[in-house]
Amino acid sequence: AQSVSQHNHHVILSEAASLELGCNYSYGGTVNLFWYVQYPGQHLQLLLKYFSGDPLVKGIKGFEAEFIKSKFSFNLRKPSVQWSDTAEYFCAVNANSGNTPLVFGKGTRLSVIA
Amino acid sequence: DTAVSQTPKYLVTQMGNDKSIKCEQNLGHDTMYWYKQDSKKFLKIMFSYNNKELIINETVPNRFSPKSPDKAHLNLHINSLELGDSAVYFCASSYLGQGNYGYTFGSGTRLTVV
Numbered sequence: 001a002q003s004v005s006q007h008n009h010h011v012i013l014s015e016a017a018s019l020e021l022g023c024n025y026s027y028g029g030t031v032n033l034f035w036y037v038q039y040p041g042q043h044l045q046l047l048l049k050y051f052s053g054d055p056l057v058k059g060i061k062g063f064e065a066e067f068i069k070s071k072f073s074f075n076l077r078k079p080s081v082q083w084s085d086t087a088e089y090f091c092a093v094n095a096n097s098g099n100t101p102l103v104f105g106k107g108t109r110l111s112v113i114a
Numbered sequence: 115d116t117a118v119s120q121t122p123k124y125l126v127t128q129m130g131n132d133k134s135i136k137c138e139q140n141l142g143h144d145t146m147y148w149y150k151q152d153s154k155k156f157l158k159i160m161f162s163y164n165n166k167e168l169i170i171n172e173t174v175p176n177r178f179s180p181k182s183p184d185k186a187h188l189n190l191h192i193n194s195l196e197l198g199d200s201a202v203y204f205c206a207s208s209y210l211g212q213g214n215y216g217y218t219f220g221s222g223t224r225l226t227v228v
Contacts, residue, residue: 032216049214103159104149
């Protein structure tokens with residue numbers, strides 16, 4: 001079964017700082033990887049995803065993530081955060097076949113301060 | 115046009131009551147899910163239905179009973195509510211077998227048991 005670890009529980013950054021949120025997964029086969037964002041009081045929205053091809057994927061709102069297969073990692077990055085990026089960020093994985101449900105990490109809360 | 119809609123958005127009820135949460139998707143997806151998000155924001159799969167058939171049933175108390183009248187609807191009925199059932203319940207949908215597609219989530223139902 002798949003599992004996902006997000007190393008940072010709560011990250012506090014000043015506006016314009018660079019962001020990197022860690023995500024490692026555990027699964028023996030080929031996977032699809034996702035980052036979702038949950039703004040306060042809202043539902044989950046897809047930021048970006050990787051399933052094949054270029055391991056550096058770009059998503060919405062200036063976010064990107066890099067899949068490093070040898071490290072089983074899919075870290076999320078943004079060069080310059082804004083106050084509006086304050087949210088909960090979830091890494092998720094499922095088997096490439098799509099026949100297994102999305103398994104989520106425990107989330108990282110990002111607080112961006114002015 | 116809301117892609118995945120859940121009702122109600124908020125639900126406050128007393129211990130021991132029975133309640134239902136409804137979910138509908140208009141995306142033409144063939145698979146729907148219920149996730150529970152606890153107070154620490156951890157998201158855990160509860161159930162999944164594909165074309166009205168139950169395909170995933172995680173370790174969830176028998177008091178929880180999902181029902182899918184058709185592939186566009188997945189309802190969740192909870193009997194004899196307990197304090198520990200307080201959480202946000204998210205419905206989601208996707209195409210089974212297209213794991214790279216990701217899920218579309220509803221806006222959640224915040225259940226508070228008092």
